[in-house]
Amino acid sequence: xxxxxxxxxxxxxxxxxxxxxxxxxxxxxxxxxxxxxxxxxxxxxxxxxxxxxxxxxxxxxxxxxxxxxxxxxxxxxxxxxxxxxxxxxxxxxxxxxxxxxxxxxxxxxxxxxxxxxxxxxxxxxxxxxxxxxxxxxxxxxxxxxxxxxxxxxxxxxxxxxxxxxxxxxxxxxxxxxxxxxxxxxxxxxxxxxxxxxxxxxxxxxxxxxxxxxxxxxxxxxxxxxxxxxxxxxxxxxxxxxxxxxxxxxxxxxxxxxxxxxxxxxxxxxx
Amino acid sequence: xxxxxxxxxxxxxxxxxxxxxxxxxxxxxxxxxxxxxxxxxxxxxxxxxxxxxxxxxxxxxxxxxxxxxxxxxxxxxxxxxxxxxxxxxxxxxxxxxxxxxxxxxxxxxxxxxxxxxxxxxxxxxxxxxxxxxxxxxxxxxxxxxxxxxxxxxxxxxxxxxxxxxxxxxxxxxxxxxxxxxxxxxxxxxxxxxxxxxxxxxxxxxxxxxxxxxxxxxxxxxxxxxxxxxxxxxxxxxxxxxxxxxxxxxxxxxxxxxxxxxxxxxxxxxxxxxxxxxxxxxxxxxxxxxxxxxxx
Numbered sequence: 158x159x160x161x162x163x164x165x166x167x168x169x170x171x172x173x174x175x176x177x178x179x180x181x182x183x184x185x186x187x188x189x190x191x192x193x194x195x196x197x198x199x200x201x202x203x204x205x206x207x208x209x210x211x212x213x214x215x216x217x218x219x220x221x222x223x224x225x226x227x228x229x230x231x232x233x234x235x236x237x238x239x240x241x242x243x244x245x246x247x248x249x250x251x252x253x254x255x256x257x258x259x260x261x262x263x264x265x266x267x268x269x270x271x272x273x274x275x276x277x278x279x280x281x282x283x284x285x286x287x288x289x290x291x292x293x294x295x296x297x298x299x300x301x302x303x304x305x306x307x308x309x310x311x312x313x314x315x316x317x318x319x320x321x322x323x324x325x326x327x328x329x330x331x332x333x334x335x336x337x338x339x340x341x342x343x344x345x346x347x348x349x350x351x352x353x354x355x356x357x358x359x360x361x362x363x364x365x366x367x368x369x370x371x372x373x374x375x376x377x378x379x380x381x382x383x384x385x386x387x388x389x390x391x392x393x394x395x396x397x398x399x400x401x402x403x404x405x406x407x408x409x410x411x412x413x414x415x416x417x418x419x420x421x422x423x424x425x426x427x
Numbered sequence: 428x429x430x431x432x433x434x435x436x437x438x439x440x441x442x443x444x445x446x447x448x449x450x451x452x453x454x455x456x457x458x459x460x461x462x463x464x465x466x467x468x469x470x471x472x473x474x475x476x477x478x479x480x481x482x483x484x485x486x487x488x489x490x491x492x493x494x495x496x497x498x499x500x501x502x503x504x505x506x507x508x509x510x511x512x513x514x515x516x517x518x519x520x521x522x523x524x525x526x527x528x529x530x531x532x533x534x535x536x537x538x539x540x541x542x543x544x545x546x547x548x549x550x551x552x553x554x555x556x557x558x559x560x561x562x563x564x565x566x567x568x569x570x571x572x573x574x575x576x577x578x579x580x581x582x583x584x585x586x587x588x589x590x591x592x593x594x595x596x597x598x599x600x601x602x603x604x605x606x607x608x609x610x611x612x613x614x615x616x617x618x619x620x621x622x623x624x625x626x627x628x629x630x631x632x633x634x635x636x637x638x639x640x641x642x643x644x645x646x647x648x649x650x651x652x653x654x655x656x657x658x659x660x661x662x663x664x665x666x667x668x669x670x671x672x673x674x675x676x677x678x679x680x681x682x683x684x685x686x687x688x689x690x691x692x693x694x695x696x697x698x699x700x701x702x703x704x705x706x707x708x709x710x711x712x713x714x715x716x717x718x719x720x721x722x
Contacts, residue, residue, distance in 0.1 A: 159539045159625045161635035166540060172532040173549070176610075179603065180556050183567030186577055190570055199575040240460040247456035251449070259457070262464045268710065270664020270702045272681040276688050276695060277471040284490075284692075285474060304468050307460065335442040365560050367667060368681075372688070385562045389569075389671060399570075402563040409558035413551060 184406055191399035198399075213400040222384035229380060230363040233302035237359040240303070241310025242352065248311075249318040266305040271368030274305065279372040294375050301373045302366060306359035313355030317348040350419060361412065479696035490692055498697035508683065512701055515680045518594065519662040519705075522601045523655045526609035530654065531647065534614040535639065539625075550614070557607045565671050568600040572672065592674035600672050601662045608661070609654030616650035617643065652713045660706045 161169070186200070194204035213219060244263055248256060266274055278301045282293050293300065325347070329339040345352075367382040374383055381401070388398040445452050482495045502508050537549050556564065569592075571577050578589040590596045620643065628638040666681025673679075680702050687695035 159535070159635060159638060160629050161540070165635055169532045169536045169540060172529060173536045176529055176533050176606075177549075177552060180552070180606075182577070183564070183571045183603070184556070184559060186570045187563065187567045197575075198570045198573055200570075200577040200580045236463075240463055243456045244460040247453055247460075251453050251456075253453060259461070262469070263460070266464075266468055268660060268706060270660070270681060270706070272664055272666060272684050273472075273475075273699045273702060274468075276684055276699060277468075277475040279688070280475050280478065280692065280696075281467075281471040300467060304464070307464070330442075335439040336445055337442070361558065365562075367562060368664075371685075382560075382562050385566070386667075389562065389566060398566060402560070402566050405560040405563050409555060409560070412558050413555050416554075417551070 187399055188403045188406065191403045193399075196396050209396045209400050213397040216397060218379065219381075219384060219397065219401065222379040222381045225378060226364050226381040229298050229302055230360045232296075232299035233306045233363040234356050234360040236299070236303035237306035237310045238352065238356050241307045241355060241359075242314050244307065245311050245314035245318055249315050250323075263308050263311050267308050271305075271366070272372075274301065275369040275372030278304075278369065282373065295378065297373045297375065298370060298378075298380070301369050302363040305366075305369065306363055309358040309362055310352070310355035313351040313358065314348055317351035321347050354416075354419065357412065357415075475696050475699060477696075478692055479700065481693045483691055483693060498693045499700075501694060502697045502701065508698070511678050511683055512680055514594070514678070515663060515702075516705065518598055518601065518679065519659050521598045522605065522662040523609075523658040525598065525602045526606050526654065526658045527613075527651055529606065530610040530613040530651075531644070533610055534617045534647075535643065537614050538617040553607050553610050553614075556603075561604065562667075564604055565600060565668055568596065568603055569672050572596050572599075592672050592677075594673065594677045596672045596674075597669050597677050597679075600668045601665060602658075604668070605658045605661050608657035609651070612650040612654045613647060616647050620646055656710065656713055659709055663705055664702050 189202060190198055191209055192205050192207065193199075193202040194206040194208075195202065241263075244259070248260060278297065282297045286293060321344075325343055326339050329343040330336075334342065365382060367386055370380050370383055371386070374380065379387065385398050385401060445455065478490065479498050480494050480496070481490055481492050482497065483489070484491050533549075533553075537546050541549060572579075572589055572591065574591065576589075582589060590599070624642055625638060628642050633641065664681055666679045666685055669677045669679045669682055680698065684695045684698050687698065
């Protein structure tokens with residue numbers, strides 16, 4: 158047992174309270190401000206209105222931005238799922254020269270600042286590919302996002318593969334199944350949850366990304382974070398952004414709930 | 428039974444080939460990810476870094492390929508740039524320190540003092556803001572610390588004025604964004620400390636605080652370092668926070684890269700080397716501690 162004096166326990170309790178207040182009060186302020194009648198953020202709020210909610214839902218630029226974000230995130234997720242899973246199998250199952258370098262290569266796009274990644278891609282797209290007659294356009298964003306999403310899938314699948322028993326696959330092959338049959342019927346079902354979790358993380362990461370997007374989005378195309386960014390840059394018009402922020406805060410309950418259920422289901426399986 | 432007979436009879440040349448040659452399987456697995464990462468990402472980074480040696484034509488303001496070290500000289504000699512680099516480094520270290528200072532008591536409370544029910548609630552409470560969106564959290568901090576905002580209203584009776592939009596708010600906001608990345612590994616590490624270590628420490632006469640200092644903290648180093656990799660590198664590269672809650676005097680390295688990329692790409696490229704160097708040095712230093720293998 159850790160024996161702490163009453164005073165220390167209370168002090169620790171106060172620290173926890175401060176952390177929780179610090180984490181949640183600002184989020185509540187966003188939610189309340191989305192109903193604030195004043196067009197500029199202020200406290201205490203002067204009156205209640207649903208006006209910003211109505212306007213946000215009628216805002217076509219906003220819906221286009223949501224659609225763009227969903228398309229980019231889905232594209233990045235699919236690419237990251239394929240590349241991340243392949244890399245996880247290679248690094249988990251084989252020992253080879255340069256293994257650590259490959260590992261570093263996968264982590265690098267997320268470890269380096271987004272502004273460096275964004276500027277590097279925008280430089281290649283605009284100053285190298287475009288003069289060569291290749292217009293990446295919309296795909297530029299998907300390419301850039303997929304690059305830093307690979308690590309999400311990789312980490313999840315890699316961790317699961319490490320816990321899997323390789324003799325199951327050997328048994329399958331010994332019984333005459335082809336590589337593809339073994340993968341489809343034996344291997345994949347064993348890491349399916351990690352695969353799905355990695356994909357969801359990749360989707361969420363891309364959906365939320367702003368810095369790389371600023372540099373790689375083609376002119377006139379907005380993702381949801383880019384739309385929010387542009388709204389926030391004009392503080393006097395930043396009213397609908399509170400609405401969409403509130404929606405995003407409420408949506409964040411879903412992944413937490415799902416991950417809770419998944420861990421519970423996994424614990425029961427064991 | 429039908430399926431077994433068919434599978435047994437079908438010849439599988441590709442499977443057999445791949446089964447016999449290990450290197451072919453490896454090449455098959457690695458070729459796509461490596462082509463993507465090297466062909467698109469590393470080549471892009473290299474092209475950017477090469478630009479750092481190019482220069483701008485004074486009259487046409489076009490980028491001319493060549494070789495000059497002027498851009499690097501500028502980055503390391505211009506006082507405003509040096510100040511910005513040092514400020515950014517200071518901010519990243521402050522965020523890391525602040526996160527650690529709060530993560531340890533929080534972790535001890537959750538792992539050792541809270542009831543199982545409260546522990547579960549707190550674990551969810553720390554994870555939830557991770558999903559709330561990067562810009563959402565910046566917006567939330569902006570609303571909290573704005574001139575007529577909540578913080579100033581709350582502190583007004585005490586005669587205290589909040590930090591407003593300043594470097595302090597930048598540190599607070601970055602801590603707000605990345606704190607869970609520190610808190611979660613620290614909490615997990617405290618939970619993994621065997622209970623009998625606490626008993627032993629207590630039996631040998633150590634008070635609670637002595638136990639925390641001499642038993643818990645040394646065992647927490649790997650977790651603190653793992654968490655610091657996130658808090659440090661994510662803060663180091665950030666410039667959006669400085670833009671929205673930093674006011675006039677909180678420029679970060681990223682701000683300079685972003686504002687120069689269209690005006691003077693060679694200088695922006697030369698400046699990118701600094702955060703890359705900081706992150707790589709930090710990763711190398713932390714790697715020596717062996718903390719990264721556990722991540």
